[in-house]
Amino acid sequence: MSSTDKEAQDAKKTAISYATDWGKSPLPPTILATLITALHARPFQPLPMLSPPVLLFSTYLNLSNYAVDSAGITAAWSGLYLLLASRRRGYVGKTFTARLGSRFGARGLTRGSAMVLAGANVVGGGITYAFGQRSKESEK
Template identity: 50%
Template structure:
């Protein structure tokens, strides 16, 4: 019985880590986060938060061009920075349940997922040229 519980626990841990790594290896989350940030801050224009959108799109571009580990690091770092800056803004309880509040909540949740997934992917990922030595 104890072996079964241990095996299930090991499967759960490995599947969570693998899910986070797959999330961090994907090009879609930074592009989606960039879209959410643009939707929130274009009307009225807020230039500091809008500066995050091109950086996240560049991260997605790097991912498509086979720089997966570097893209995951950039995505995790900039998503974490946006999460810190956006969490500082206070919202009244009534505004949390508006469509704009729901978009803000989805943006912050996606930032947290990007930080976790991108961090795991960056830490445990490998570059194509790692492991081969040129002597």
Template identity: 50%
Template sequence: MIAAQHMKPFQFFPMLFPPALLFTSYANLQGFKTDTAGLSAAWSGLYLLLAARRRQPFMKKFGVRGVVRGATMSLALVNMIGGGLAYTLGKREEEEE
């Protein structure tokens, strides 16, 4: 959803987030579940912080772009909270042995 928002017109800094989040998905599939939860939470929180800085007029919040932006920010919030909890409460396999 981040790429859909910032691809046209192309915006460089927001487009740094999709590759980082894709890398966390790849690392999660490789078995680094606790570490990638924290990394994903950090990147999602950073995107949420930067996206919240940009103010949007009230009437534009209910258009297609506004709904997509709201959905993206809410998913980033859920990912930040869930990933933060998984990182905080998760156990690494090396520590269990």
């Protein structure tokens, strides 16, 4: 196989196939569960902490050869977390440096990366769940 054939195969990979690969991977829900735990375990916040066990169960399902169903669970719970995390209170009464520090500090960057990862999980898991085929899973 020549290098031009390899480049042609790489060029054929579309955005939907990248999203499907993302949705079938067990790593994104595990990383999101870790980030959520880091943000909401101390001080303990019970509502956001409902997500990590479900995301870890989704990883277990993915590793048990139920990738399409796992992608659906991951997309749904990542979407719920994204909605919950986007309801943050405003910055009324804070100085500019306090606003900047809360946005670009360690906690702000962790929160931002958790929200970006949750959004990617919604897209990737949703596409995988919508277009995934369970024929491979039902044969086992």
